[in-house]
Amino acid sequence: MQIQYFGARGSLPTPGKTTIKYGGNTTCLSLVVKEHQFIVDGGSGLRLLGLDLMKKEFAQGKGQATFFWTHFHWDHLMGFPFFVPNFIPGNKFKHYGPAQTHDILVRQQEFITFPVEFAKMPSQHVFETLEPDQTVHIQDVQVSTCRMNHPAGGLTYKFTQGGKSVVFATDVEHLNEGIDPILLKHAQGAEVLIYDAQYTPEEYAKGRKGWGHSTWKNAVELAKAAGVKRLHLCHHDQMHSDSFLEKQVLAPAKKIFHKTCLAREGWQFEL
Ligand SMILES: [Zn+2]
Numbered sequence: 001m002q003i004q005y006f007g008a009r010g011s012l013p014t015p016g017k018t019t020i021k022y023g024g025n026t027t028c029l030s031l032v033v034k035e036h037q038f039i040v041d042g043g044s045g046l047r048l049l050g051l052d053l054m055k056k057e058f059a060q061g062k063g064q065a066t067f068f069w070t071h072f073h074w075d076h077l078m079g080f081p082f083f084v085p086n087f088i089p090g091n092k093f094k095h096y097g098p099a100q101t102h103d104i105l106v107r108q109q110e111f112i113t114f115p116v117e118f119a120k121m122p123s124q125h126v127f128e129t130l131e132p133d134q135t136v137h138i139q140d141v142q143v144s145t146c147r148m149n150h151p152a153g154g155l156t157y158k159f160t161q162g163g164k165s166v167v168f169a170t171d172v173e174h175l176n177e178g179i180d181p182i183l184l185k186h187a188q189g190a191e192v193l194i195y196d197a198q199y200t201p202e203e204y205a206k207g208r209k210g211w212g213h214s215t216w217k218n219a220v221e222l223a224k225a226a227g228v229k230r231l232h233l234c235h236h237d238q239m240h241s242d243s244f245l246e247k248q249v250l251a252p253a254k255k256i257f258h259k260t261c262l263a264r265e266g267w268q269f270e271l
Pocket residue numbers: 010011027073075076171235
């Protein structure tokens with residue numbers, strides 16, 4: 001499984017000189033398994049993935065990809081109208097996500113908010129709703145869902161192939177009591193856990209409870225309890241510069257769980 005981050009920022013795109021290293025684009029993850037393209041979320045980073053795909057069969061209208069949508073906050077959707085393969089006749093897309101995925105994508109592309117309405121795009125789109133605790137098989141990849149603790153809910157995903165798993169768990173907030181037992185079960189034994197670490201514990205304590213995001217401290221606790229091999233801290237806050245992320249997020253996390261990295265736009269790795 002080839003995995004690449006196209007956006008690791010949370011809440012809002014943040015271009016600028018203080019975010020060059022880890023990137024300013026919002027959530028989008030690419031997974032390629034045996035030539036098949038999987039895409040998790042369509043934040044502003046999806047625009048860049050679309051440009052990459054246009055170097056392949058998607059430019060000739062012969063591309064196929066499968067989307068998995070976590071939830072419908074803008075930072076996870078806003079790249080979709082700018083995904084160039086959508087505008088090439090012949091390209092085919094399957095969308096998995098919570099109920100309303102189709103409706104929300106249509107609403108995002110109503111004429112008042114974007115000049116090309118969803119239905120006017122010449123590519124083909126089919127939709128299938130997923131519930132928590134569901135598993136689907138696509139080629140030889142197993143995709144399992146888990147509910148997420150986030151305003152208006154949503155799904156986290158586990159992709160497993162060849163006995164190795166990557167868990168994509170943003171945007172999630174830990175529970176009052178600490179580790180979320182359902183998420184713990186979902187993440188158990190994963191090779192890579194991608195987890196929401198939007199706030200430092202100090203920031204979280206200052207009025208951010210209930211906002212649907214977690215901290216590096218909760219991330220390392222979950223990673224240790226679930227016995228994952230590697231932890232990627234993701235959904236970086238729009239106020240966190242590259243140096244802040246390294247000093248205030250990565251450094252303390254690594255002291256507790258050594259195999260911790262910061263998700264970085266453009267970073268490609270293999271599972
Ligand atoms: Zn988000």
